[in-house]
Amino acid sequence: MIKEIIYANLIETLDKLKLSHERDFVVEIPNIAEHGDYSTNCAMVLAKENKQAPRKLAETLIKELKKNKDYKKIEIAGPGFINFHLSPAFFQRIFWEIRRKGMDFGESDFGKEHKVLLEFVSANPTGPLNIVSARAAAFGDTLYRVMKKIGYAPAREFYINDAGNQVDILAESLELRLRELHGEVIGEFPYEGYHGEYVRELAQKINATDGVRVFMMTEKDRMERLKDFALTEILEMQRNSLERFGVTFEGWVSEKTLRAEGVVEEVLSYLTEADCTFEKDEAIWFASSKFGDDKDRVLMKSDGSITYFVPDLAYHLTKLQRGFDTLIDVFGPDHHGYVPRIRAAFRALGHDDSVLEIIFLQQVNLFESGERVKMSKRAGKIVTMDDLIDEVGKDAARYFFIARKANAHLNFDLELALQQNNENPVYYCQYAHARICSIIKNARKAKIWPRTFKKELIKRLNKTEEMNIIQKISDLPELLELIAVNREPYRLSVYVEELAAMIHRYYARYKIVSPKSKELSQARLMLLDTARNVLAIVFELMGISAPEKM
RNA sequence: GCGCCAGUAGCUCAGUAGGAUAGAGCAAUGGACUUCUAAUCCAUAGGUCAGGGGUUCGAAUCCCUUCUGGCGUGCCA
Known part of the structure; x- marks a missing residue:
């Protein structure tokens, strides 16, 4: 608030002295106390357009600025900085203003009610949330809270990939564990399957309700039943973890629902109408390379099923339809190859892709006693978000996740987080x-x-x-x-x-x-x-x- | 190979859209509890901003290049 006051005062003074101020200058807090409470590069930036030496211009400005009693002292320094020392009375006034606002302090209409959609976490509903999801949750939720506070109209959404390949594999893994529970010898568990202990727990749970009935169903019905069961359970688990972490969402958007609403066909027809699809090797492709992608991408595989990209694109289009003017996706570190194709699709369909903003969070490395905690997804050995909350608590976890820039690796020291x-x-x-x-x-x-x-x-x-x-x-x-x-x-x-x-x-x-x-x-x-x-x-x-x- | 991200003190990180003498915390060393909580404070020491070029009055910051690390480069999601 003080920077703004000084900036406004400078503009006012420049106008009064009939000085030009085309270029923008800054008011900042110097890093050395002797340089004052605030300083500006105003005279340096505006020297050229006013055809005056920086220091000369600074002097002229200072002479006028000094009439304001809020400044205890104003000085020229170095090549033409103007350093402001503010009077205690000024600080005292500011202080009282802040005090009066109480918990509302910081609120403003800065965001002008811009509708911003924040999509984050959006993990596959195939297992417990991991620590990268936890980082995404802390990041996205905090950004949401800040935006809300200063007058944006943000919304948080979680996209559920509850259709497609991975959930099929999940259902197959569950079936194997269920057979195992019934004493069948299943041999070596598939490499691609879900190895986590939670799949065994799910097997026990469905066994308790459904018993042997599952095995009397047709193959197709059984897979549907297992899929539904696993998805419901895991989603509930994820929702609980997030809630423990203090994160809620305005929307949970299901891929399955989107598909049922026919958006997949819609998107395919849009792209076809835009004349940027083609057939090759019995698959339907999107000519994304025409729109800045490295290569073309498959939309419909040769077996007739759809790739992840299509419903996800459809989902993004619904965001626009719902009137959001800024779309922010918070992605994990392993998705940046995905960006050019979604941007390409926006352009191909005549949308401005600059409304889409993608933030990448880098990976999280856990450390304990100075050692990196090794995790293996295949062996089912991962530290989950719940483990982390149990171990260090919500406050420490959220704090540490927020305390790093998004695109920097985060070394999470478990012991440090616990130290009091x-x-x-x-x-x-x-x-x-x-x-x-x-x-x-x-x-x-x-x-x-x-x-x-x-x-x-x-x-x-x-x-x-x-x-x-x-x-x-x-x-x-x-x-x-x-x-x-x-x-x-x-x-x-x-x-x-x-x-x-x-x-x-x-x-x-x-x-x-x-x-x-x-x-x-x-x-x-x-x-x-x-x-x-x-x-x-x-x-x-x-x-x-x-x-x-x- | 190509693409994206990163490289700042022994460690973990800041450096506010190019500004003044590159800053904190931890670790190290030396101090401060008859006290409103010592879960704190004060002081000292610590740097070729990965290397090299360039742009200009001025670069940790912008451009080029080399090196190192992470990730991506699926008819996975």
């Missing part, structure tokens, strides 16, 4: 919140209650540490915009760690509640109470708890 000390950033940040709660509680003994605080108290806040905290909390609205625009939830963790550090430092240096001055105590407590509130807002966005006691 300063090595663990989750605890460090949550402790700052708990610590403030504790101080507030303590202050009651001195008959000091945050709710009764008056505006006049802000004048007592003038220490550097106090100004720093106010500046940091005032950053939040801009931070949320940056996160939403660049799809970068990880910035929340950077922010919250910085704010927590300032709070701990402040606490260590100053006595907050002191019998010497009730007013000073109240003022400091008021500052911390507001900082606590900002922590709570950020925790809420990250989907982790704000403990009052630790």
